[in-house]
Amino acid sequence: MNETDGRTKTCGLIAHPAGHTLSPMIHNSLAEYTGDNLVYVPFDVEEDELGNAINGAYALGVLGLNVTVPYKEQVIKQLIEIDPLAKKIGAVNTLVRCKDKKGYKGYNTDMTGLARSLKNNDVSIENQNVIILGAGGVARAVALLMSAKKAANIYILNRSVNRAREIESELKSQDDNCSKVFALSLDEWKIIPQKDDNGDKIAYLCFQSTSVGMYPNNDKVIIDDPKFYEMIHTGYDIVYRPMETTFIKMCKEHGARTLSGLEMLLFQGIDAYELWTGKVIEKKWSAEIYQKMVDFFNKPKNIVLVGFMGSGKSTVSKNLASNLCCTRLDTDFLIEKSMECSISSIFSEKGEEYFRNLETKTLRNINKDNDDRIVLATGGGIVLRAENRRLLKKIGMVVYLKASPESIYKRVSGNASRPLLQVDDPMKKIKDLMQQREALYELAADIVIDTDGKTQSQVAEEIVKAYEGEG
Structure with missing residues (x-):
């Protein structure tokens, strides 16, 4: 891969959510094969910011862009020109920078x-x-x-x-x-x-x-x-x-x-790359990249769910494990099993620091012993330690299930099994803890999914799209 410098060209993907996508694998591999000083990155763009994103990309000198759902039709009004095939189809997935005009021309390389x-x-x-x-x-x-x-x-x-x-x-x-x-x-x-x-x-x-x-x-x-x-x-x-x-x-x-x-x-990506660079991609290169993509799908991959108590880690992990044929693990369950007592008992008898040590030990054991493809649900405070955050990333793709304090309160209020919420004002406790931990969840995560207003199945489906790669 080329190192970036002042002459590095930029291409990218506009999507929402951007999640995990195979497009960087395709285009950055092509840049490596062709020797182009080019880097491809995904951009997560909110729907009401699409026009600003296109204008900003042009102002920043971005060579070309891919767009995916929900933008393939919306982006057309942001273009200064459109290829006849894309116009006939009524959808655009590739934008090519026009040298003599201020804007992008749209193509449909899907077809x-x-x-x-x-x-x-x-x-x-x-x-x-x-x-x-x-x-x-x-x-x-x-x-x-x-x-x-x-x-x-x-x-x-x-x-x-x-x-x-x-x-x-x-x-x-x-x-x-x-x-x-x-x-x-x-x-x-x-x-x-x-x-x-x-x-x-x-x-x-x-x-x-x-x-x-x-x-x-x-x-x-x-x-x-x-x-x-x-x-x-x-x-x-x-x-x-x-x-x-x-x-x-x-x-x-x-x-x-x-x-x-x-x-x-793969080939829509290759067509886009050729439009951006003028290069012709050799068949052997496309075959090698396709094998990389197949290997990506076939290799065992783990999913790790982090988030505040009540964010849905337990139920979503069950959904994922069932549908992806993975083994489901839960750090709290593993700790309770090894200690032969409940989490609340560990907190009351041994204290929080003792429990955090058990969490770290559990993550080390998972990293060392597990050979299966797993979905791992974790305790709400597991991200507090830097070592834990490193161990989580070593285990697999870390997904932060995000929820508002109000949603959390609605889900967990009155639950006596939550030792940290046995206080006079649990709502204030939730807000205080979330304020302390939110940045750490973000730091640990590969992707963030907002769970407010979504069913557990909808959340699981978003995770699967990221897990299996969204083009």
């Missing part, structure tokens, strides 16, 4: 990345028979790409056939359209032709473009009839969290070739 991914795997689009599952924004973009690349027949299947018909009408209205387009409901898949006029079997390139199969519904699939998958020669799931969705599994079981949306993520 060019998808096309490049198919080409990289020797899958042609021209004269192809295509099935698209879903009729949302991604499905529409895939359909536009398939039509532009002269697919023969395009079947769009959706629960609401009216949405599929809207895409069908749009494609048929285009002057350059040469594809035959058919909108169907999901249960009409059986009327899709399975043999041609000569009686030969027709095999389909199928795109799964819905969120079905994504966490927390990993076991779901939009069509569950095995006979449907006998029609597919190549199944492409836009979802890549998890890498092997139920759709991918069923395609494989029936002999189809399968491709993951992780490749689309």
